[in-house]
Amino acid sequence: MTKKNIKLILATLEDLYGGEQCGLDFKTPFELLIATILSAQCTDVRVNIVTNELFKTYDTPKAILSLGEAGLVGKIKTCGLANTKAKNIILTCEQLLTNFNGVVPATMEELITLPGVGRKTANVVLSNAFGVPAIAVDTHVFRVSKRIGLASGKTVLEVEKELMKNIPKEKWSMAHHWLIWHGRKCCTARNPNCVNCALLKRCNYGTQNF
DNA sequence: AACTCGGGGCA
């Protein structure tokens, strides 16, 4: 993959998805953290609906804890995996209070100690709440990046590193969103719409499996 | 690497 090809791919993605909504509504680091935990196996549109309502009243660790587990499950049930997520969110709120003075930490090492927070969620918080350059690799980013040749790594961490190497730092944040939109609208996991894909000429997928 | 958690949205 040449630098010129990478530049053309990024430009094409920007043309296609530059006007689309960019992820979760951002308010505070804490709200972004909770919203991102909720986003597992659930579209961002639904997460935004749920969190906009939830955070009207419950926008701090103490407030969330005041709901109790059953109360929290009720508030987030439309996001799916509600029981698991509620347990993790409650544990995370408790640990924020006991280990971090109620403040969301700003390093990868600290963030991934929180229950329900993995590399993807940590990178979303780091890049969107704290301005730390990072690329969050979710299922869409992972799949699309490999198909179109922006990364060929086998693990999430490998793909993350390759993307950071191949994409100019100032475009990391937006490239994350463009790759997700392309994965949702065209480069789907099953039956991708290669025939109508704007990247077809620069993509090996379809003629060469990965 | 494979499996589980999971209810709601949508065709």
Add this chain to the structure above:
DNA sequence: TGCCCAGAGTT
């Protein structure tokens, strides 16, 4: 009805 969803934790 059946398929899919901006992941993380466990085995």
